[in-house]
Amino acid sequence: MFEMATGSGKTLVMAGLILECYKQGYQNFIFFVNSTSILEKTKLNFTDSVSSKYLFSENININDENTEIKSINNLNESHNNAINIYFSTIQGLFSLFTRAKENAITIEDLKDQKLVFLADEAHHLNTETKKKLNDSEASEKRNWESMVKLALEQNKDNLLLEFSATIPNEKSVEEKYKNLKVATYTLKEFSEDKFCKNIYSLSYENKELETCFLGACVSSLYKELLAQHHNIENFKPCILFKSERIEDSKANQEHFNAFLENLSPLDLENFFHYSRNAFFKDAKNFFDKQNHTPNLVALLQNKFKESVQINTNNEKELEKGMLLLNSLEDRDNPKRVIFSVDKLNEGWDVLNLFDIVRLKNKANQKDTIKDAQLIGRGARYYPFSYNDFKPSRIEFYQRKFDLSNPLSALERLDYHAIYDSEFITKLKEELRELGLGLIEKEKTTIPLTPTKRFKCYYASNTKDKNKLKELGSAFTKKVFNETIQRVRALNDEANKQQNKRHAPSNNGWVTIEKGVSFKAW
Structure with missing residues (x-):
């Protein structure tokens, strides 16, 4: 499993692995994903050398031999000295393996083939692993994950390489991939x-x-x-x-x-x-x-x-x-x-x-x-x-x-x-x-200017002074420290009026930050 954030080069890594697998003797690849749009996009990235997002060099030379990428409709079309890729949605692959069609790939075709299965958006393959399934997931359990497992087991040399940016956050799924993760680069790290x-x-x-x-x-x-x-x-x-x-x-x-x-x-x-x-x-x-x-x-x-x-x-x-x-x-x-x-x-x-x-x-x-x-x-x-x-x-x-x-x-x-x-x-x-943060709006810090009444009341009231200090953690350190320094500077004057307890005014609100206020008393 390659757990990689969207945009971090997941498809490029996939292309590199295709070349490495070919170097190790694998010629036939089956790429599958749950979405037709992703399928067509990836097919272009792998096979259309004119596309600006084509992932391979113009000339591919492996083991001192030139090779090329071929998109095939059947394993019988497999070319020697070429990288052959069969592209399918996972739904189409299931239909292909369960409903016999002329000139189509069948489960029987896989027994004598050494294949590499490339599963993109592989988090969709974990419905069987999950303990709690809804109706649609229960249907997928009978279909997707079990079918891929069956196809993989047709030849002991077959490989399954899974790619996903969002592995389900469930204990059973985490346990499944515990020793199978080759790379982890989360969106949080990416950001x-x-x-x-x-x-x-x-x-x-x-x-x-x-x-x-x-x-x-x-x-x-x-x-x-x-x-x-x-x-x-x-x-x-x-x-x-x-x-x-x-x-x-x-x-x-x-x-x-x-x-x-x-x-x-x-x-x-x-x-x-x-x-x-x-x-x-x-x-x-x-x-x-x-x-x-x-x-x-x-x-x-x-x-x-x-x-x-x-x-x-x-x-x-x-x-x-x-x-x-x-x-x-x-x-x-x-x-x-x-x-x-x-x-x-x-x-x-x-x-x-x-x-x-x-x-x-x-x-x-x-x-x-x-x-x-x-x-x-x-x-x-x-x-x-x-x-x-x-x-x-x-x-x-x-x-x-x-x-x-x-x-x-x-x-x-x-x-x-x-x-x-x-x-x-x-x-x-x-x-x-x-792993991403959302900025709702820019915040503006406004220096606190205490009223004369507030200066006197704060200096003489230990209980509310402590409350204010507790509230300070909600504001920026800079503003809070500046506020404390200002109040302390006025202590001498305020202490002279300790016995003059002023009643709070109707507008006794102090705003430290736009949208954040607290009552002065």
């Missing part, structure tokens, strides 16, 4: 090593979808123009609009295009006027300073028009759409707005996703899990050349800027949603389990 974007939550009190539409477009355009201003090339921030159902996704796309067509300068003026978010204020200041404001409506309408959109729910366009979805970073790919439901939660190769918009007012537990998975996928860092940061340096692939630096906007993934405190709380918990 701590600065290979992830900073993740922000932007909540909107206005429940109209148009507000989310505009917020995401402003965010994306600001990041693009900011990059251009600093001579950073090929920086195209993409937006994902996520809906609950396919029909909702199609309707939301139509709604978005109608909104964009009717967008007016007054809409933008109102948006910036009523927004209290520092990020949007930074965007507005940048647009004004660089003289983009007069043309902002036209810019938004042009940058996010229908021709740059993809709807992943259109089955007729899915194959072509997947090619575009997995090459969004390419210079010649104009697509930057994606409408989807759940197709992209797993297996989507994208680095330049900078804004995710949840187009739903209410959410449940399943939504938080799915959205956390999607955020984890979009959190991967998008490397760009700036000053001395070039691809030859490891820093090129890591976050570079302090949060106070305006260019940190190019290193943030924004999650836009209608305000729902319960959902955001649950989402933070899910992201924390994945």
Whole structure:
């Protein structure tokens, strides 16, 4: 088992293992995964030498012999002196092995074959290992895990290499892989090593979808123009609009295009006027300073028009759409707005996703899990050349800027949603389990200036003084220490009035940090 975070090079490791296994005498490989979209994406990465994400060298030389990658439909098509890969969904593989078809692979075919099974998103293969199963998992138990086990046992030399970013957090599963883990590189480690974007939550009190539409477009355009201003090339921030159902996704796309067509300068003026978010204020200041404001409506309408959109729910366009979805970073790919439901939660190769918009007012537990998975996928860092940061340096692939630096906007993934405190709380918990943190809003520290009454009361009241000290742990050390120093400096004066106990005033609230207050007495 290779437990590796999304974006940490899992598929590249898989490609390297294919070459090593071939070197050790294995020629035939069966790659399987639960999703058709992941299957097609991986097939391109392994076999399409023209693709920008092709994982092998143009010429493959192993043991002083040239070889090539072949995609096969049957083991009987296996080529000598070639790496033969059969690609299938796990559902298709089960059907293949249990329902006889002409010219298809069968279990019988496996007995005389020395095979390497490559299981991607392998956490789906653990339903049999789990002790508690729901109805769908019980069905999978009879199907997936047992079928893979049966196929593996057909030849004693067969190998099973499993890959996953999210191994189920259950004792039975952990025990299963206890001595089988070859590599572990979690999303938490990936993030701590600065290979992830900073993740922000932007909540909107206005429940109209148009507000989310505009917020995401402003965010994306600001990041693009900011990059251009600093001579950073090929920086195209993409937006994902996520809906609950396919029909909702199609309707939301139509709604978005109608909104964009009717967008007016007054809409933008109102948006910036009523927004209290520092990020949007930074965007507005940048647009004004660089003289983009007069043309902002036209810019938004042009940058996010229908021709740059993809709807992943259109089955007729899915194959072509997947090619575009997995090459969004390419210079010649104009697509930057994606409408989807759940197709992209797993297996989507994208680095330049900078804004995710949840187009739903209410959410449940399943939504938080799915959205956390999607955020984890979009959190991967998008490397760009700036000053001395070039691809030859490891820093090129890591976050570079302090949060106070305006260019940190190019290193943030924004999650836009209608305000729902319960959902955001649950989402933070899910992201924390994945090893990621969610920044809800920038916090501003405000120095405490005690009133005259408070100075006197604090100096003479040991009980409440101790309470205040206990509360201090909730605030920044700097502010708390400064506060204590100020109060101590006033002790001499305050002690003179020890016997003058003042009653609290009606406005006896002391604010240390925006949104955090405590009663002075």
